[in-house]
Amino acid sequence: MLISNRLGYHRDLPDTRNEKCKEVTYPLALPTASVVICFFNEAFSALLRTVHSVLDRTPSYLLHEIILVDDNSELADLKEDLDSYIEQNLQGKVKLVRNEERQGLIRGRMVGAAHATGEGGLFAMDRGYFDELGQYDSGMDIWGGENLEISFRIWMCGGQLLIIPCSRVGHIFRKRRPYGSPGGQDTMAHNSLRLAHVWMDEYKEQYFALRPELRSRDYGDISERLAVRQRLKCHSFKWYLDNIYPEMQVSDPRNKAQQPVFVNKGLRRPKVLRRGRLRNLQTDKCLVAQGRPSQKGGMVVVHACDSHDAEQEWTYDEEHEFILAGMLCLDVSEMRSSDPPRLMKCHGSGGSQQWTLGKNSRLYQVSVGKCLAVLDPLSHKGYVAMAICDGSLAQQWRLED
Numbered sequence: 001m002l003i004s005n006r007l008g009y010h011r012d013l014p015d016t017r018n019e020k021c022k023e024v025t026y027p028l029a030l031p032t033a034s035v036v037i038c039f040f041n042e043a044f045s046a047l048l049r050t051v052h053s054v055l056d057r058t059p060s061y062l063l064h065e066i067i068l069v070d071d072n073s074e075l076a077d078l079k080e081d082l083d084s085y086i087e088q089n090l091q092g093k094v095k096l097v098r099n100e101e102r103q104g105l106i107r108g109r110m111v112g113a114a115h116a117t118g119e120g121g122l123f124a125m126d127r128g129y130f131d132e133l134g135q136y137d138s139g140m141d142i143w144g145g146e147n148l149e150i151s152f153r154i155w156m157c158g159g160q161l162l163i164i165p166c167s168r169v170g171h172i173f174r175k176r177r178p179y180g181s182p183g184g185q186d187t188m189a190h191n192s193l194r195l196a197h198v199w200m201d202e203y204k205e206q207y208f209a210l211r212p213e214l215r216s217r218d219y220g221d222i223s224e225r226l227a228v229r230q231r232l233k234c235h236s237f238k239w240y241l242d243n244i245y246p247e248m249q250v251s252d253p254r255n256k257a258q259q260p261v262f263v264n265k266g267l268r269r270p271k272v273l274r275r276g277r278l279r280n281l282q283t284d285k286c287l288v289a290q291g292r293p294s295q296k297g298g299m300v301v302v303h304a305c306d307s308h309d310a311e312q313e314w315t316y317d318e319e320h321e322f323i324l325a326g327m328l329c330l331d332v333s334e335m336r337s338s339d340p341p342r343l344m345k346c347h348g349s350g351g352s353q354q355w356t357l358g359k360n361s362r363l364y365q366v367s368v369g370k371c372l373a374v375l376d377p378l379s380h381k382g383y384v385a386m387a388i389c390d391g392s393l394a395q396q397w398r399l400e401d
Contacts, residue, residue: 004045009052013170021166031120032064034127036112038105040071044078048085051094053170063093064118069108070098077335104142104187110135124167133157134228137194139220145191152199155244157234193219198226201237270317270348276401277305277312278322281361282393283377287384288312289343293325298343300330301382302374316399320354320366321346329353332386334367340385341365341372361396362389371395 015022035054039047047068054066068086070078086094097115099108113127113135120126133153136146154161193214196204208215235243278287285302289295293311306312314330315323322330324343331344331352347353354366363372370386373395389395 004043004049007045007049009045009048010056011049011053013053017166017168024166030062031126032118033058033062033120034065034067034112034116034118035063036067036069036109036116038069038071038108038112039073039078040102041073041075042078044075044081047078047082051090055090055093065116066090066094067112067115068094068096069112070096071104071108072099072102075335102142104140106136106140106143106146106191107138110138124164129159133159133232134225137191137198137225139194139222139225140191141187144188145195149191149195149199152195152237152240153229153232153234156199156237156240157229157232189214189217190219193217194222194225198222198229199237203237203241270319270321272315272317274399275313275315276399277307278314278363279305279398279400280374280394281396281398283374283382285374285382286312287314287372287397289324293343294327296328296343296345298328299340300324300343300384302384303382314399316355316357319348319350320356321348322353322355330355332365332368332370338386340383357397357399360391361398362391363395363397364389372397 035058037047037050037054051066051068054063070082073079082096086096095115097111099111103111113130116127118127133150137149140146140149151161153159189211192207196207197219200207279285280287280302283302284305286305287300288303289311290299290301292298303312311325313325315326317323323346324330328343329346330341332341333339334352344353351367356364356366358364364370365372365386368386371389372384373387373392375383375385377394387395
């Protein structure tokens, strides 16, 4: 966060494309583009740098508008501060749409598409074709699987996906999702089930052979998506495998399922270095969740240690994260370091979740440069806060088995 804030809103980037791209000429009569940017609790500086990057690098006669879709963010500076910045600096090119409740990336994109008035360029897709194709599956939740679903649909229903090597869009793919889902549901499984039942025909049995626990799981009403497939007179999934992706080498759907040739193994989980209870040396109490360890945004406090309570166990991994009960990470606000530390979804990007516990027993937060301390050792409430490191017993902790 500190680095992002220091970069400013305009950033010079090297041109990493092939040299031949500089020789390419494009027709002047191209459709205008609407660029939709969905965000949820994004850093203010990173969001505005994205907006200015589009403005700085796109010919004005091609850029019809930028539509920002706020998916009910909770950060204060994404409220009035963002409204003021757009009004004072970005009027005419940037629209801000706010969702009254969390919709997720998939439906957020659809909200942006509904407000778009440009001719094309909607996620590099003609707006009319996007509507004709059935947009996104609105029954999918939050995040996951929508890219595969729309890819299958484009190819199976008569369209094409083209790779444009001289067009570059920067994207940081995090090691883990930086935010959770309402109720903690597995949205990837839910969305993948909808995809399988609508588009994979008999080959969905291959999927269920690998994920048998999902066979009886509810995935919602797919009648509207089946009607889209029928309306567009789409090909079968076998046609897709035979003609578009023969490299997949999937066996006959009646055969026993095997791992496909191309499979995303995923990024490995960080190695756990130590585990145990975090005991404060002054109070002889342990750091625990004030409520439940699964409550995202919940505070942490010190409480009587209990060696039999699994909800008091912390793991400390090679990425310097402290994870309580295998669920959420110990996190501080980099913008408001005076706020108490909380439990948040592990994002794997260091910063607000990067801690060190050295030989001096202080629990040091790398990003804000402060130590975790018990506020009032005599109080039964057990509140803790970030404080200037002074070596006092209130700031000393021990990770014990």
